[in-house]
Amino acid sequence: MPGPTPPASIPTPIAPPPDILRCAYMELVVTDLAASRNFYVDVLGLVVTEEDDEAVYLRSIEEFIHHNLVLRQGPVAAVAAFSYRVRGPQELDRAVAFYTELGCEVRRAPGGFTRGIGDSVRVVDPLGFPYEFFYDVEHVERLAWRYDLHTPGALVRLDHFNQVTPDVPRAVRFMEDLGFRVTEDIQDAEGTTYAAWLRRKPTVHDTAMTGGDGPRMHHVAFATHEKHNIIAICDKLGALRLSDRIERGPGRHGVSNAFYLYLRDPDGHRVEIYTQDYWTGDPDNPVVTWDVHDNQRRDWWGNPVVPSWYTEASPVLDLDGVPQPVVARTETSEMAVTIxxxxxxxxxxxxxxxxxxxxxxxxxxxxxxxxxxxxx
Amino acid sequence: MPGPTPPASIPTPIAPPPDILRCAYMELVVTDLAASRNFYVDVLGLVVTEEDDEAVYLRSIEEFIHHNLVLRQGPVAAVAAFSYRVRGPQELDRAVAFYTELGCEVRRAPGGFTRGIGDSVRVVDPLGFPYEFFYDVEHVERLAWRYDLHTPGALVRLDHFNQVTPDVPRAVRFMEDLGFRVTEDIQDAEGTTYAAWLRRKPTVHDTAMTGGDGPRMHHVAFATHEKHNIIAICDKLGALRLSDRIERGPGRHGVSNAFYLYLRDPDGHRVEIYTQDYWTGDPDNPVVTWDVHDNQRRDWWGNPVVPSWYTEASPVLDLDGVPQPVVARTETSEMAVTIxxxxxxxxxxxxxxxxxxxxxxxxxxxxxxxxxxxxx
Amino acid sequence: MPGPTPPASIPTPIAPPPDILRCAYMELVVTDLAASRNFYVDVLGLVVTEEDDEAVYLRSIEEFIHHNLVLRQGPVAAVAAFSYRVRGPQELDRAVAFYTELGCEVRRAPGGFTRGIGDSVRVVDPLGFPYEFFYDVEHVERLAWRYDLHTPGALVRLDHFNQVTPDVPRAVRFMEDLGFRVTEDIQDAEGTTYAAWLRRKPTVHDTAMTGGDGPRMHHVAFATHEKHNIIAICDKLGALRLSDRIERGPGRHGVSNAFYLYLRDPDGHRVEIYTQDYWTGDPDNPVVTWDVHDNQRRDWWGNPVVPSWYTEASPVLDLDGVPQPVVARTETSEMAVTIxxxxxxxxxxxxxxxxxxxxxxxxxxxxxxxxxxxxx
Amino acid sequence: MPGPTPPASIPTPIAPPPDILRCAYMELVVTDLAASRNFYVDVLGLVVTEEDDEAVYLRSIEEFIHHNLVLRQGPVAAVAAFSYRVRGPQELDRAVAFYTELGCEVRRAPGGFTRGIGDSVRVVDPLGFPYEFFYDVEHVERLAWRYDLHTPGALVRLDHFNQVTPDVPRAVRFMEDLGFRVTEDIQDAEGTTYAAWLRRKPTVHDTAMTGGDGPRMHHVAFATHEKHNIIAICDKLGALRLSDRIERGPGRHGVSNAFYLYLRDPDGHRVEIYTQDYWTGDPDNPVVTWDVHDNQRRDWWGNPVVPSWYTEASPVLDLDGVPQPVVARTETSEMAVTIxxxxxxxxxxxxxxxxxxxxxxxxxxxxxxxxxxxxx
Structure with missing residues (x-):
């Protein structure tokens, strides 16, 4: 049920933003922990760093921090945190100051909100999303050389998040204040922006803002090394008679130029598998703007986007675990103008x-x- | 416009069938030779063995016979011949006897019907398709080692044909008389057969019989070495803003277990790009029967089959170049029962x-x- | 210890040879069954069809017959049988007649020499190698679609054998009498033949004859689907600190144009992993002759052949399990003339x-x- | 001819170092511009941005700055500049101050030293290498989406340099002063460091310091997307009968975990083709130290390193184009202790x-x- 429309723009804080390094992990609330564990571990091959009756801490093959994904048992499928690693411990004070100035709810846990992670700050940002910032983290074995453990569809890195928000330009301006840079976006001739990709690390994105009813989580994405790894995931899902988990793809994105696949986990959380975008780390990296009427923007081969991909997304929680109210998008939707x-x-x-x-x-x-x- | 229903079954000739080696080439009539040449040569990378104002003779990278595809300028887009190579020159006499006994129209050209090929027999078979049989052929350079000429989407072999015919069991029985063996098929619990795959060479097929209004040509398929080669073709089509040529895929077939892509050429002729099916050369090779209601049969990942793939196909010509009348399928269609x-x-x-x-x-x-x- | 030189040529029997379908399996005697099982199953991922204290029966992913490899515990590492499948049960009589006429030792076991296989004939051929011929075999599940079981380096088919014999032309003539055809060979300007590749199935070979002290077994080869599968095997061996098992490669062969890797099992038996040679099934398939001085013949990239690859090979057993005496090659060796x-x-x-x-x-x-x- | 031994350590300047973004291009002096152009353009597929009689400016597929490689005709094959892009124009002043304080020769060209690049600083650093720093650069089309132009072995990015220097710890300390971080190194139990990998961008390296007689340039490396792209380069070299250009590989590195190939250009300059190392951008990224006696450090599969790879390298020039004198390594060499x-x-x-x-x-x-x- 859409709530009240937020103010048109978010003021830029005087306080400098924390220096964000990269998207680090997502905390997902799942309604059947065993089913989710099966999906992420037995099917997708993420590695269990640690687990108990309430949560499973997972990482990808090349990760050396404690986890890239937390599955936590809960009453409603939702996202508890989009967590970013910052460049040093001092950045947490900056995060506190930055969001406090914006009037956001801010909580700090010196011992961390999850296992494996120390001093952390969680906030609900002005767009309604729950964020976490941390630097202190437990190191674990980077399994890059452990080819004896790799599967045909090995996930090597957490690549990015994707968030649904009603007003994309408003969200982009805020993310730029937070230190992000736009790498690509989708617009139309009338000036409507339908989506934008934003990065801290020098890939196409750490997160994207997708226009729609929000705040909601569109997807979380893991990277493989090669395209055949993604095909292997599809093949395995077929063998397990789980092809229903495949929502869209595999295909080649126009935006990002990456090879992709979208899955839906047992709760419907969307997971992208992604490989081979490009270097964006130069300050003058050229922004690529796609026309919303270019039907190769979402799939370079012109294959159609299934409607659910446009309309469905996961709720996000506030810091007390209550689902955030969803605000309706008022501008035209990408689905409406393209199909x-x-x-x-x-x-x-x-x-x-x-x-x-x-x-x-x-x-x-x-x-x-x-x-x-x-x-x- | 569907013509009269053919008799329910075709008698088995007393004369032995010719010993067929493999599907060798297709002769396609195209309405704009330059456009077709651009598609098959500049986009798909087939190699021109020879050409003139009326026809282009093309081969795949690993072929050593003169051609695997003939593009011939003509008034209507259609198939002039499904051409098979036989095991020796003596098999042509057998082909003449076999089809003559069946009352088919049979023509023999000691100098060949196309360039590069010698003594040949062409027939219109009882199913209404124009076939050619030949042994004598001009050898050309096998370009397997010429990696300096390979493209990212290099087509290495002609793999198979696919034919649309109203009554699949009738077609299968006839093809078995001709010496083919079924490797896989699609049926339902009521005993309806929707499609069957038939082979001479020890792959899943040299041709398939697809239930529908026929005789028509469903597609001609070329093989690549690896899956990324097929993805490269899609990527190139996107770069050339020719993504409309992609009709279906890429994907993994259930039937055949091959990785596939379907394209449509400038006349709408369907071309499959295909890789990695399996050995079928043992006499007791297990036949795989798929339930028509198994939605992984056509695409192992459960991705939908676009309706045009079921309904559209190319006309075939008689030996005088006149399009064959099309007979309607009377049994339920696969599209109808599945979607x-x-x-x-x-x-x-x-x-x-x-x-x-x-x-x-x-x-x-x-x-x-x-x-x-x-x-x- | 080299024995006496055999007669210069083997007479062509009047009896027709058995119609051989394909190389089907090798029976390897290993000195430490557990170590060998670990190598072939845990490292290489072959599938156990059946096993007991004395033997392990293994197959590749796409195989539907009982096994492609038998590991049998024994006192000396050697080859007990190069086993070929024939086109039908009647071919066993032909095999008996063919080899009996040649004066070879011939034994027939109506219940088979190994589990899973029925009526079989074993012989010691005139070159000194133990061969088996069978048609009757137990069918097992073809795991082609079982992607949940595939590993990154999945072996899909048995591809070929490779035999060491002192006089290659003599061996080739005999194999041609047995119905094989040469696809490629290595010669020099003086007319010495150093190796030849021979096929029944339409790939580059079912076996090759390599010039050297023999009879010995040079290697047995399994196929993967793609090149990255072979790389994955190397990576896994590295991760397991078993890189010593890699003898040569990976690389691209000149001969066969396949991508290859040579491993040595715990007993030193050589195993090749191989992918992507070409169709050879036409009767007039062009034979490719390589100059022994062309350093791209063995490795298309000019990488050197390690001496052990030329000099080491496995003993072969007679029908009583006694190692065959080895006859020295008298012609110049490929290693001598090239390195x-x-x-x-x-x-x-x-x-x-x-x-x-x-x-x-x-x-x-x-x-x-x-x-x-x-x-x- | 080795010159005098340099002082044991380079003082850390008080002036802060320039903020280096990434290795950007190498300027290579070649003795036959046409031959080098053929190698880098016709064989390797780098894209010509601009050229004249004296120089060719090349870039990789995903690059948007003017060039990643300059080939300049000259009397002796050598490296004229290792060029780094800095984060903004103000960093050039910092570069001047930093190297001036160190007593290095420093030159600034407001109009750039090469075409396509504006205000630049060149220095000879305390290790004897010619460096360039620039920010201002002409943008050109990023060809990432131009799959119609991609070749099977498409080079997508400049990945890194590799420098030979006699005293690796001394070089590492200096590079750390310049803002680089070590990601991996090779040592022995006695504390000798044989090589170290250093990065600015978050990959394993922008450059490496390899112990040996120096200053010399060991190699320049370009990245491909996938491993098969590297294999395609080898295959093409074979087809062009240029396999002599392959010096080492392809293989999997232990250090960096990347898949690699080393080529030698017509002047003997070494070029690496490289793919799939890992993210190193976290400040606490774990340093991987390899034992020099671990024979999987250089090649994860244990394949040997050819001696030329250890001993041969390209001269580097001072700012007047005079080859720098080479100082002999006095510590034990990696080749000596390993082979x-x-x-x-x-x-x-x-x-x-x-x-x-x-x-x-x-x-x-x-x-x-x-x-x-x-x-x-």
């Missing part, structure tokens, strides 16, 4: 006029997929 | 009862794709 | 004169490898 | 005593490779 009743995408620059053209312009094998209006 | 108004597929054995169940049983990201009835 | 004290290879056609040239002609990073006599 | 007349490596922890053990401990196929003194 709505009247419009569909173009695949070549000269086809911009297609929006007004007859359905017959698209080949038959593309038409059905883009005509969403009378599909569902 | 029709009421039914959809199951992904797990225990879900067989789903056919009677509510839509809500399938996850939202699969529902829209399988509910074809009110989609188009 | 001996004075000679080394050329990498370009115009460099044929290099054999007489100064060391400085080869770059320093190639010299040491080919100049074994006075290296550093 | 010298008496010593060889161990492959398992328990084999540390092997250095004193008999040759027979190593399998025959490894002995020859590590026992260089009395090999065969």
């Amino acid at each position: 709505g009743a009247d419009g569909f995408s173009y695949t070549r620059p000269e086809d911009a006029s297609r929006a007004q053209a007859d359905d017959d312009v698209l080949p038959s094998w593309k038409q059905g997929e883009y005509k969403l209006g009378h599909q569902l | 029709g108004a009421d039914g959809f597929s199951y992904t797990r054995p225990e879900d067989a009862s789903r056919a009677q169940a509510d839509d809500d049983v399938l996850p939202s990201w699969k529902q829209g794709e399988y509910k074809l009835g009110h989609q188009l | 001996g004290a004075d000679g080394f290879s050329y990498t370009r056609p115009e460099d044929a004169s290099r054999a007489q040239a100064d060391d400085d002609v080869l770059p320093s990073w190639k010299q040491g490898e080919y100049k074994l006599g006075h290296q550093l | 010298g007349a008496d010593g060889f490596s161990y492959t398992r922890p328990e084999d540390a005593s092997r250095a004193q053990a008999d040759d027979d401990v190593l399998p025959s196929w490894k002995q020859g490779e590590y026992k260089l003194g009395h090999q065969l």
